Amino acid sequence: MKYYLTYILFIICSISFSQNIDEKRDILIHNLCNILSENKNLNDLDRINLVNQDVSLIKYFKDFSKDEIQAEEEAIFYRFQKKCKEYTDIIKKFSEKNNENWITLENLPKSTINDKDYNLVKSASELYYFDYEGNKTIVKIEDNNWIEYFIDESFSKLKLYWIKNNDFNLEFLESNNSMKKSFSRKGEIYQYRILSKENNYYWIAYYTKDLNNIVKFKLYIQ
DSSP states (O other), rough: OGGGGGGGGOOOOOOOTOOOHHHHHHHHHHHHHHHHHHTTSSSSHHHHHHTTOHHHHHHHHTSSSSHHHHHHHHHHHHHHHHHOOHHHHHHHHOOOOOOSSSSEEOOOOOOOOOHHHHHHHOOOOOOEEOOOTOOOOEEEEEEEHHHHHHHHSSSSEEEEEEETEEEEEEEEEEOOOOHHHHHOOOTEEEEEEEEEEHHHHHEEEEOOSSOOOOOEEEEEOO
């Protein structure tokens, strides 16, 4: 998905490092998201062009070396998708395609899973799912830690909390995966619901607290 960076060119600019870089990045993204939100009357390309031309981008990148710029662009790109629904909606328009493993929903469904199938998921020690690009991600559950292993041999570690029947949360702890560590911050919570059992897989819903973003994906017991 890195090629979507071509839709939002981050120009080199100036920043003071008195604050934490993660905080500064989120402030920048908040400001850029406001530009998208305040210009809904324009087409998507014009809205992105306004973001590209914003002076805050010039200020942000000025003190980054050439070697650091690409990594920071990537970090902003992934974090932008988490923090800005307007940007995510534009990305979806460009990347819209049939995907049997991930489906966007308008509303959060109720769970229809029975106790037997629910307990099979809850007691599983190894699971897997396919990411949006079709790559297999292995999940190992150890002492209520949800540890994901990716195709590039990187990993993410999250804390697993069972909230009530059919619902669970994952708290982000750490990752050495370039996308995951840019997308998330330590302590951020992700909400999930086990929806149903279908043949050899389970439908799992991921949703944000405000329900502005709801997707379901297939989860398999290894």
